Amino acid sequence: MTKVFSRPEALNDVELHYCPGCTHGIIHRLVAEVLDELGIVGETVGVASVGCSVFSYNYFGCDMQQAAHGRAPAVATGIKRALPNRVVFTYQGDGDLAAIGTAETVHAASRGENITVIFVNNGVYGMTGGQMAPTTLEGQVTQTSPYGRDVKTQGYPLRVCELLSQTSGAAFLQRTAVDNVKHIRETKAAIKKAFQYQLEGKGFSLVEVLSACPTYWALPPAEALKRLGSEVIDYYPLGVYKDKGAETDEK
C-alpha cells in the first residue's frame, strides 16, 4: 500500500496535551512540515513559551529551549547571537507575546533580529483557565471579563501585526487563520516564507495565526471555527502587513 499521509519527521510521535478542537495541533503540524520541507530540523533551535504551548518543547523534533513568560524573543535573540548560522524560532501565544512580552516582541522586531516568531492568537489565556487576553474581543466573556470585555475599563484588543508593521526591522509580517483548508494552506505558505526569510538573513519574521479555543470560548469545535472565520477575522484582518522581499506588497 502506498503511504499517502504521515506525521512530519519534525513532529515527535508523542501524545499532545491540547484540548479537543484546539487548533494548536494544526499549527504544530504546519511548522513541522515546513522544517521538514526546508530540511532544517537539525539546524534549528526552537523556543517554547509559557501558555498552552509550553510543552511544545516535547513536540518539535529539534533542539528546544523553554522561555519564561513573554521572554521568548529575548531568549531567541541570545541563541541567535550565539549561533548565527542556526535557525531560531519562537512559538508563542497571545497572552505571552502581546501582554507580558510586548517589550521583547517590539524590540526584537525593531532590531531586525533574524528570528521567526509563530504567534498563535486565540484571544484568551488558555493554560490558566480562560482569562481575558490583550487580544480578547470587545464584549467577549472570559473568566476575568465575566460581563464581557468592556473597552472603557479593560481597553481595546491589540492588533499585533499592525503595531509591528511600524518597526523598520520587521522583514515579514503576515496574519493568517486556521478556520478552513484554504486559510490553513495560506498559513503554511506564510510560515514557510517566514523561515525562508530567516535563512536569507532578511531579519525579523512573524506569522500571526488566528486560532480557535473551543474550551474557553465555550463553543463546540465546529462553532468555534465559525466564530474564528467571522467575528475574529473581522477584527483582525488577514493579510501581509510587511514584506521586505516584495516592497510593493506592503499594506
Added chain:
Amino acid sequence: MAEKVLMKGNEAVAEAAIQAGCRLFFGYPITPQTEVSAYMAKRMPKIGGTFLQAESEVAAINMVYGAAGAGARVMTSSSSPGISLKQEGISYIVGSDLPCVIINIVRGGPGLGGIQPAQSDYFQAVKGGGHGDYHLIVLAPSSIQELVDMTQEAFDIADQYRMPVMIMGDGMLGQMMEPVEFGAKEGRKLPEKTWAANGTEGKRPRNIINSLYIEASDLEELVLERYERYKEVEKNEVKVEEYMVEDADYVIAAYGTIARVAKTAILALREEGIKVGLIRPITLWPFPTESFKKAAETAKGFLTVEMSMGQMVEDVRLAVDGKKPVEFFGRTGGIVPTPDEICDAIRKMKEGK
C-alpha cells in the same frame, strides 16, 4: 609577566571577561556599572563578539539564558535595581542548570536608592533573590586585581558546576582605578557542553533546556541532585582571607571594599595594643564557616562591618553559633564606614559597652 595597566574596575571586569573567552554580553545602562557596557560596546565588535544593549534588564538576562543554553560563554552586568529585575531570569538559568556570569556593582537601596557604594544586596545575592530553592556562587573581590582574577575564574567555575556565578562588587570597586595585570591563567579542565541546545545536525538526540517539571517527584529529584552539586561547591570552592587572626582578641568580619578599610583600622588598633584580626569571605556563598568556627575558639568577640544595616552578620552568627558575641557596625545608603568608626566600634566592644 604581563605589564600592569591602570584601569577602572568596570572596564577591568569587561576586559577580564573577554580574556576568559566571553564573546557575548547583554547589558542595560545603570549607574554605577555602565562602563562595563561601554567597554564591551567598544571591544566586542573588534573581536567578532556580540555586545547588545537590551530593551531592559529583564530582556538582557533572558538573552543570557538563551546564549547560555546554546553553550556560549556569556555575561551580563548591572547594579542593584537592575539585578532585582534580573531575578526571574536568574531563577530560570539556575532551574535549567546553565552557566553564566553576572556582575552586580551594588548601590544603595531599597527602591531607586542611590548611586553610591553599598552592600545591602547581600541577602538577595546569597539567600536566593529569585524564586525557588537554589544558590548562586557569589564572589566578592576587594581590589580591581581580584575583580579581574575572579571574573576570569568565574567562567570556569560556572562551566564546571553548570551554575551562574555572581561577582558582587560595590560602586567604589566599579568606579575606582587601580593597576592590574592580565595574566594568562591555567584554566580548569571542563566537561564538554554536550547538553547545549545548539542544533542536533541529525547526529545526536535532541537537547531540551527547560526548568518545568509538572510531576512534583521529578522536580524534587532534580532539586535534590542540584543540592548534591552544591555540596561539592561547598567542599571545593570556599575562599577566604584570614588577616592577623591567629593572635586576635577581636575579629572583624568584612568583605569587599570595606575589608580594606577594616585593615587600616586593624593596624591602627594594633598600634594601641588591641589585637584585632580580619576574616574576609571571598566567596559569600559558599560561606567560609570553618574560618569563623576556628576563630571562635580563640577570639573574645567578632565585629561584622558592612555597608548595610547588617546582612552578612547573620551568617557570621550562624557560623560562630553563640560561642562568642558577634556585634555589628554598618553604614548604609551609600555611606562608607571610616577606619575611625571601625576603631571606635572595636574599642566599645573591648570596654564591654
